[in-house]
Amino acid sequence: MDQPLLPAREPPVGTASGTAPRGAAPVLLPSPLDAGRHVQPVRAARPGRARRLQPALVQPPVVERGTHRFHPLSRRPADRGLRARRRHHLRHAGAAVPAMSGAALADFLPQPGRGVDFRLGQDGVLVQQGRLDLVTFPRRPLVSCLMVTRGRLFPARFAVDAFRSQTWPERELVLVCDAPGTPIEAHCRALDDPRIRVVTADRPAGSLGELRNLSLRAARGDWICQWDDDDLYHPQRLELGMLLLQSMQADAMFLSRWLLWSPGARRLGVSGAREWEGSMLARRAAVPDYPGLARGEDTEVMHAMLRRGRIALVDAPWLYTYVQTGANTWTARHFEAIWEAATLVETAARYDAALAALETQGPYRAYATAAAQRPD
Structure with missing residues (x-):
């Protein structure tokens, strides 16, 4: 990109208009109990240096408790199980954001000065929604990917290269292989990057969930980010996510939409709106153990997190590209259902132009070439 979405070194402040003066004190979104009940501006992080702002500038409209569910999970026995949850998510994705005519992928990519839409929930109840402009906070805790x-x-x-390209300085990559002596393990050791740690299980793991638990135990950071090995990540994936979490004092965030890409089929698009479990960025203490499942294990964890704690759903699809390689955990039928629920699918005529736009934020053409050759 010609200029970053986020300023490099600005004092922390959050407003709706993005016109805050330099040197301003940080302004944080209030807790759910405070939301919408202040006549005066919300609290500042550094007492004595607060600026007076109209509450409307820093507090988005509050959704009353009672009738609005942040995450409308069914509790009926018939709706339990992996297949039922998948049906629920696809229905939710298709209904929440209708397909857009006349839009292009570039409309969903970052633009300097444009805020990020979000929804904030507390214990499964929607308490805030709106648009937030972001700048940096001085504290930068370690994030374990x-x-x-x-x-x-x-x-x-x-995925390793995407980690190394991140703009958030305090980070580590915990790489868990299901067997020792793999090609990616050798690749990472050759990089000799102290931020990358390779972890192997003492015994063969029975499921993907068990391997994820191993990565949780090995994490050194107070914050963790799920970093799937077949997807692509914007360089500001961690930075923007952490600034959102700090601004809203949230325990975790999930993207409500992400980019969809099938390089073999030459398809690009934007997903339907739902909570995408693979995009989790959260406090380590807020993440429960994964169940011992071969797939769908992260869905179980996300559901548990959405029912408790302060969780943000963020509409910034360009941060994450969900890639269909043909060798994913999920089947082609699963991906086809996701495509059918998409907000946008680029036309074949505009595919090359859309891919060129993405090239400014990641190695998409190199990935497509490698996918066609499938080296290992």
């Missing part, structure tokens, strides 16, 4: 992989060099090396 947790990557579980089968050990193939492709596509995992692109």
Whole structure:
């Protein structure tokens, strides 16, 4: 990009208009109990240096408790189980944001000065929604990116490169392989990057959930980010996510939409709106253990988190590209259902132009070439 979405070194402040003066004191969104009940401006993080702002500038409209569910989960026995949850998510994705005519992928990519839409929930109840402009906070805690992989060099090396390209300085990559001596393990050791740690299980893991738990135990950071090995990440994935979490004092965030890409089929688009479990960025203390499932394990964890704690759903689809490689955990039928519920699917005529726009934020063409060759 010609200029970053986020300023490099600005004092922390959050407003609706993005016109705050330099040197301003930080303004944080209030807790749910405070939301919408202040006539005066919300609290500042540094007492004595607060600026007077109209509450409307820093507090988005509050949704009353009672009738609005932040995450409308069914509790009926018939709706339990992985297949039922998948049906629920696809219905939710298709109904929440209708397909857009006349839009292009570039409309969903970052633009300097444009805020980020969000929804904030407390214990499963929607308490705030609106748009937030962001700048940096001085405290930058360690974020552990947790990557579980089968050990193939492709596509995992692109996920490793995306980690190394992140703008958030305090980070580590915990790489968990399901077997020792894999090509991606050798690749990471050759990089000799102290921020990358390779972890192998003492015994063969029975499920993907068990491997994710191993990565959780190995994490050194107070914050963790799920880092799937077959997807692509914007360089500001961690930075923007952490600034959102700090601004809203949230325990975790999930993207409500992300980009969809099938390089083999030459398809690009924007997903339907729902909570995408693979995009989790959260306090380590807020993440429960994963169930011992071969797939769908992160859905179980997300559901548990959404029912308790302060959780943000963020509409910034350009931060994460969900890639269909043909060797994913989920089947082609699963991906096809996601495509059918998409907000936007680029036309075949505009595919190359859309891919060129994405090239400014990641190695998309190199990934497509590697996917066609499938080296390992």
